[in-house]
Amino acid sequence: MVENQMLELQSLLILEGSQQLFKDKIYETILGKRPGYSKGLGWGPKPKSRKRNPSHSSSFYDQEMYNREVNELKASLKNANYLTKEQRIRSEERG
Structure with missing residues (x-):
């Protein structure tokens, strides 16, 4: 279902002649921002913070x-x- 929404959004943008959105922008549009999103790193698990020695x-x-x-x-x-x-x-x- 979500995958279909993403594909529809991508095809709609292509048909309208708009610039194709990046994968992360499509995810953000369909799914909204989530805690698993790190700016500059995209979707997925956040890297674990390193504990200082x-x-x-x-x-x-x-x-x-x-x-x-x-x-x-x-x-x-x-x-x-x-x-x-x-x-x-x-x-x-x-x-």
């Missing part, structure tokens, strides 16, 4: 970047302390 969340990424920056700063401070100590020893040897 906590390891890929932005807060996890931010924490990783923070930890990396802290470790880099600690290494820089350790290097600066070493250079300062070395300069102090050299200046004492000269003086």
